[in-house]
Amino acid sequence: MxxxxxxxxxxxxxxxxxxxxxxxFFLVPFVFVLKISLSQTAIAQPPYxxxxxxxxxxxxxKAAFAQLxxxxxxxxxxxxxxxxxxxxxxxxxxxxxxxxxxxxxxxAYGMARLPQRWQPIxxxxxxxxFWTSFLIRIYAWINILxxxxxxxxxxxxxxxxxxxxxxxxxxxxxxxxxxYSYLPFMILPLYATLSKMDSSxxxxxxxxxxxxxxxxxxxxxxxxxxxxxxxxxxxxIPIIGEFVIPDLxxxxxxxxxxxxxxxxxxxxxxxxxxAAAAVALLxxxxxxxxxxxxxxxxxxxxxx
Amino acid sequence: MARHVNRLSPFxxxxxxxxxxxxxxxxxxxxIYSFNASRLVTVWGGWSLRWYQEFxxxxxxxDAAWMSLRVGAVSATIATLLGTLAAVGLVRGExxxxxxLFSGMLYAPLVMPEVITGLSLLxxxxxxxxxxxxxxxxxAHTTLTMCFVTVVVQSRLxxxxxxxxxxxxxxxxxxxxxxxxxxxxxxxxxxxxxxMLAFTLSLDDVVIASFTTGPGSAxxxxxxxSEVRLGVKPEINAICTIVIALIAVLIxxxxxxxxxxxxxxxxxxxx
Numbered sequence: 001m002x003x004x005x006x007x008x009x010x011x012x013x014x015x016x017x018x019x020x021x022x023x024x025f026f027l028v029p030f031v032f033v034l035k036i037s038l039s040q041t042a043i044a045q046p047p048y049x050x051x052x053x054x055x056x057x058x059x060x061x062k063a064a065f066a067q068l069x070x071x072x073x074x075x076x077x078x079x080x081x082x083x084x085x086x087x088x089x090x091x092x093x094x095x096x097x098x099x100x101x102x103x104x105x106x107x108a109y110g111m112a113r114l115p116q117r118w119q120p121i122x123x124x125x126x127x128x129x130f131w132t133s134f135l136i137r138i139y140a141w142i143n144i145l146x147x148x149x150x151x152x153x154x155x156x157x158x159x160x161x162x163x164x165x166x167x168x169x170x171x172x173x174x175x176x177x178x179x180y181s182y183l184p185f186m187i188l189p190l191y192a193t194l195s196k197m198d199s200s201x202x203x204x205x206x207x208x209x210x211x212x213x214x215x216x217x218x219x220x221x222x223x224x225x226x227x228x229x230x231x232x233x234x235x236x237i238p239i240i241g242e243f244v245i246p247d248l249x250x251x252x253x254x255x256x257x258x259x260x261x262x263x264x265x266x267x268x269x270x271x272x273x274x275a276a277a278a279v280a281l282l283x284x285x286x287x288x289x290x291x292x293x294x295x296x297x298x299x300x301x302x303x304x
Numbered sequence: 305m306a307r308h309v310n311r312l313s314p315f316x317x318x319x320x321x322x323x324x325x326x327x328x329x330x331x332x333x334x335x336i337y338s339f340n341a342s343r344l345v346t347v348w349g350g351w352s353l354r355w356y357q358e359f360x361x362x363x364x365x366x367d368a369a370w371m372s373l374r375v376g377a378v379s380a381t382i383a384t385l386l387g388t389l390a391a392v393g394l395v396r397g398e399x400x401x402x403x404x405l406f407s408g409m410l411y412a413p414l415v416m417p418e419v420i421t422g423l424s425l426l427x428x429x430x431x432x433x434x435x436x437x438x439x440x441x442x443x444a445h446t447t448l449t450m451c452f453v454t455v456v457v458q459s460r461l462x463x464x465x466x467x468x469x470x471x472x473x474x475x476x477x478x479x480x481x482x483x484x485x486x487x488x489x490x491x492x493x494x495x496x497x498x499x500m501l502a503f504t505l506s507l508d509d510v511v512i513a514s515f516t517t518g519p520g521s522a523x524x525x526x527x528x529x530s531e532v533r534l535g536v537k538p539e540i541n542a543i544c545t546i547v548i549a550l551i552a553v554l555i556x557x558x559x560x561x562x563x564x565x566x567x568x569x570x571x572x573x574x575x
Contacts, residue, residue, distance in 0.1 A: 010479045012400050015393025018386040018450065019402070022409040025447040029424035032431055103326075106319035113312050114320075122320070124559065129327045131501070132551055133508045135525050136544040139532050140330035143337060146536060150333060183327065212313075234415065241417020243511055248532060258419045265423060265515075275427065278420050289415065293408075 030282075037072055037275035072276035082277065085260040086284065092246070092256060093239040096178045097232050103179060104186035104231065109220075111187070112194035119195065123188075130184040138177050138248055145173050145249075174250035178239060186231040193227030194220070226295065233292040240288075241281055257281050331548065338541035355542035365527060365543065372507055372524040375438065379445035380502035386446070387453025387502075388495055392483070394454070395461040413451045421448060422515030429516065436518030444516040445509065449502035456501060460494035461487075493561040500554045507547065 076082040111122045129137065144150045145167035152164040167173050197220065205215040243258035255263070257277060265274035338356075342349030359365055393400075394407060413421060425444045426436075434440055464487065472482035510525040517523065524543070531540055 010483070011392055011396035013393075014389040015397060015400065015406060018390035018393070018410075018454075019406050021386055021447070021450070022406070025425065025428070025443060026409050026413065026421075029421075029428040032427040033420075033424045036427055103323075106315070107323035110312070110316035110320040110323075113316050125324055126327070128555055129331070131504050131555055132331065133504075133525075133544070133547055135508060135510055135528060135532075136334070136547060137330065139528070139536075139540065139544060140334040142532065142536055143334055143541070144330055180326070180330070183323075187323075237415045238417055241419055243417070243419050244529070258417055261419050261423065271427070274423060278423050281417065282420060285417070289412070292415070293411075296411075 033275045033278050036272055037279045039272050072272045073280075075273060076276055076280055081255075082257075082260060082280070085255045085257045086280065088254050089240050089257040089281075089284070092174070092178070092242075093236050096175060096182070096239050097236045099175065099179050100182055100186040100235050101228065101232060104183055104190055105228075107183075108187045108190035108194055108227075111191050112197070123191065126184050126187050126191075134181055135244065137181060138245055141173070141177055141180065142168065142248065145176075168249070169251040171250060174246050177245040177249040178242065181245060182235045182239065185234045189230040189234060190224065190227045193224050193230075197223055226298070229295050230292070233288055233295065237285060237288050237292065240284060257284070334541055335545050335548065338538070338545040340538060340541070343538065355538045356546075358539045359542050359546070362539065365524070365539075368522050368524045368527040369543075371438070371521055375442050375445060375513075375523060376503045376506040379442045379449060379506050380499050382442075382446045383450035383453050383502040384495060384499040387450040387498055388457050388491075390450065390454045391457035391461050395458055396483075410451045410454050413448050414455070418448075418509070418511035419515075422512040425512070426515040436516060437521040440516045440518070441513050441521070441523065444512050445502075445506040448509070448512060449505050452501050452505060453495075453498035456498040457491060457494050460491050464490055496561045497558045500558045504551055504554060507551070 107126075111119060111126075114122055142149075147164055147166070147168070149167075151167060152161075155161045155165065156163075201219050201223070202215050205219050206212075210218060240256075241258040242256060243262055246256050247259055247262075258281070261274050261277040261281065264270045264277055339351050339353065340348055341352030341354055390406075390410060394403070394410075397403075422444070425440075425447070429436060429440050468486050468490070469479075469482045472486045473479065477485065508525060509523075510529045513523045513526055514529075517526065524547070528540060528543060531537060
């Protein structure tokens with residue numbers, strides 16, 4: 001045990017630099033977001049009234065708290081634009097996650113049943129698109145989906161449609177883009193649980209008289225639920241705040257909360273409201289993040 | 305009787321084939337059309353390198369590409385250093401004060417929407433009165449990508465046999481020497497893979513870069529993004545193909561690195 005003590009000392013100090021970095025560039029910025037979401041909108045540079053000045057000590061802090069304004073949040077609640085983008089984010093994230101599960105599960109299942117030496121190759125095939133630029137992959141779809149793009153050409157040639165279908169700037173295109181981009185995030189955790197599953201359980205089920213289909217629903221599927229949960233959350237959480245995909249592929253009708261934040265910030269230059277939208281988005285993410293954390297912990301606990 | 309349970313069914317094979325086709329077809333189409341001679345993106349006019357030439361004559365795009373490569377290289381290097389240190393601290397260090405907070409901070413950016421990370425960093429830079437440009441984007445990318453590096457290095461380090469280091473120390477190494485001479489060479493492939501992942505992620509990011517960059521220092525994705533919003537241009541196909549080729553080379557190197565690491569008897573990290 002004494003050797004472990006010797007280990008611990010220098011290893012512990014290794015964390016100091018990254019720790020400080022994360023506090024400075026991850027934690028502290030959130031404090032600023034909170035602070036600015038509670039400050040008044042002003043048309044100036046920087047476009048908000050500072051409400052905090054630590055150099056003036058305790059009285060300044062007290063004065064600052066007295067000045068805090070919840071106007072931005074009141075605006076978020078009263079304006080239907082924010083409520084609807086909030087709701088749309090949830091609807092889009094839930095729908096996409098369900099589609100991803102439906103498409104990702106059979107693929108992960110097929111991968112887990114491949115002969116042992118092909119499995120790493122299949123995994124590589126799934127990971128490579130995840131490495132390939134996400135913006136470029138969305139752009140590739142614009143090529144295909146545009147009015148005189150490949151999809152319409154194929155459909156016309158096969159006489160499936162009589163005139164070009166509008167794909168671009170529709171919700172269909174957006175869901176397609178989201179499913180395409182997040183598919184690896186769904187497949188990998190599913191594959192991880194499915195490939196670790198003990199096949200003797202299935203043999204036992206077969207010996208006891210269950211058909212392959214019954215065995216799947218009674219044995220495989222329930223055992224893969226942790227992977228389903230991890231995959232679903234891994235997709236759901238970032239999709240909620242998605243900006244690039246809906247901006248490029250969806251119509252201009254209704255926006256997701258990430259787009260609203262972007263619009264407030266870059267177009268309306270209303271930083272306090274943008275900050276308030278960020279806080280609201282964060283609040284939306286806390287429950288799934290906590291859930292994901294618990295799932296991860298349980299999985300790590302199982303591994304030990 | 306029991307043998308059929310693990311066989312591939314036609315359904316499995318169809319799912320796999322469709323899945324792979326879905327993932328790769330759009331990219332393949334993009335690459336093919338980048339060699340299209342026609343000005344119209346959708347009309348095939350024969351093979352040509354015209355749009356590549358166009359890109360190499362486009363000053364603004366080249367500047368953006370150079371900016372992206374610099375940001376990617378510098379941020380990936382800092383992120384790899386910090387991420388490796390973080391992984392060592394988390395795996396080899398005993399419990400220390402704020403360990404939960406630390407690992408929480410390292411996991412959060414992996415799933416946090418980029419608009420939040422971008423906006424919050426920008427507000428910090430404004431409060432610090434930092435001039436926005438190369439360094440602010442680099443710091444932002446470092447913050448995001450070091451979390452990915454930590455995950456990659458951490459999983460490799462956790463699967464490593466501790467007794468190797470203990471043996472080195474029994475033979476007279478101090479802990480730092482044992483780490484540098486025994487552990488570091490063993491986790492080097494994971495560190496290399498982490499660097500490449502960080503570089504790729506930085507090369508890909510639009511949202512965080514848009515928030516943290518200043519006027520006149522756009523990265524390549526920012527430029528591509530603003531072009532794409534205006535409509536499809538064949539030149540963009542060529543640029544995208546170059547980026548894909550660059551990333552493909554990096555992936556080959558990374559997979560060779562992880563092969564090397566599994567050849568050394570340990571299972572490789574999943575990324």
